[in-house]
Amino acid sequence: MKVLIINGSPKIENSNSEVLVNKLNNYINADIIQINRKNYKQDFSDIINNYDTLIFAFPLYVDGIPSHLLESLTNLTIENKNVYAIVNCGFPEGNHAKQGLDIIRNYCIHNNLNYKGGLGIGGCGGLNGMSKNRLLKFINVNINKYIKDLSNSILANEEFNNVLTKINIPNYIYRHIGNMSWKKDLDKLTHK
Ligand SMILES: Cc1cc2nc3c(=O)[nH]c(=O)nc-3n(C[C@H](O)[C@H](O)[C@H](O)COP(=O)(O)O)c2cc1C
Numbered sequence: 604m605k606v607l608i609i610n611g612s613p614k615i616e617n618s619n620s621e622v623l624v625n626k627l628n629n630y631i632n633a634d635i636i637q638i639n640r641k642n643y644k645q646d647f648s649d650i651i652n653n654y655d656t657l658i659f660a661f662p663l664y665v666d667g668i669p670s671h672l673l674e675s676l677t678n679l680t681i682e683n684k685n686v687y688a689i690v691n692c693g694f695p696e697g698n699h700a701k702q703g704l705d706i707i708r709n710y711c712i713h714n715n716l717n718y719k720g721g722l723g724i725g726g727c728g729g730l731n732g733m734s735k736n737r738l739l740k741f742i743n744v745n746i747n748k749y750i751k752d753l754s755n756s757i758l759a760n761e762e763f764n765n766v767l768t769k770i771n772i773p774n775y776i777y778r779h780i781g782n783m784s785w786k787k788d789l790d791k792l793t794h795k
Contacts (some may be wrong), residue, residue: 604760605652606632606633609647611661611672613640619730623689626747628660630754637647643671648680656685656757659707662727663692666702676710683750686711687757688721689750695774697725697767704765720756720763722749726777727769729784744771 615637620699624635625688636650648695652659661672668676690703711718724746730741733739745768770777 604656605654606631606656606658606730606757607651608633608635608658608660609651610635610637610639610727611659611669611675611748612637615639615641615671617731618663619727620664620689620729622734623691623746623750624660626750627660627689627754630751631757633658638672640671642705643675645675646678646680647675649683651679651684652766655692656682656687656760657664658687658757660689660691661703661769663703666699668703668706679714681716682715685717685719685755685760687719687763689753689784690721690723691727691730692723692725693728695769695777697723697769699723699725701767703764716737719761720753720765722763723765723767724749724769725767725774728775728777728781729741730770732784733780737766742770742772746770763770 606724608624610620610624612620615685628635638647661668688704688707690700692700704723708718733742750767753763
């Protein structure tokens with residue numbers, strides 16, 4: 604079974620999706636491509652058709668999937684693949700990410716692909732930065748558990764019942780960290 608992970612964040616590097624992709628790939632050792640804001644006009648069908656199983660990892664944008672990824676998916680000519688998804692979102696609650704999983708499921712229904720389930724994770728707005736902080740390792744507890752479960756399903760080629768979870772941190776602390784980081788960015792922009 605050949606497995607491909609598709610990082611669908613528009614960002615070229617340091618995306619939150621990338622953190623999740625790397626965590627998953629520690630278990631499944633798959634090939635990885637990015638469909639990002641620079642390369643999304645490229646037709647990825649030939650590359651993707653070399654694989655049996657696809658995992659789309661992307662952020663939730665406006666309760667949907669980012670437009671560059673949507674355009675790329677719309678133009679693909681692929682069929683008969685197993686498809687899993689990991690949707691990360693900025694709101695603290697993971698249930699927002701269900702919209703993204705549903706869009707991938709519908710895409711599969713309409714394109715003769717086999718949707719096998721996915722993971723929606725809330726509170727990922729600062730995941731990339733927070734993951735680099737050793738003191739914040741505890742935020743990963745839920746993510747690590749469900750990523751491992753997902754990897755087991757992928758390796759066994761089994762269905763994975765959608766899981767909606769969040770980073771392991773109370774919402775008020777997450778909001779506080781978010782506010783601090785936005786203020787820092789604003790200060791940089793205004794040269795304070
Ligand atoms: C244009 C835009 C729209 C977004 N819309 C949502 C949204 O509807 N719901 C949500 O929870 N997060 C939303 N977010 C936050 C992203 O999902 C979040 O920052 C995510 O972690 C980014 O992932 P990435 O680094 O992999 O691109 C939005 C972010 C941007 C830039």
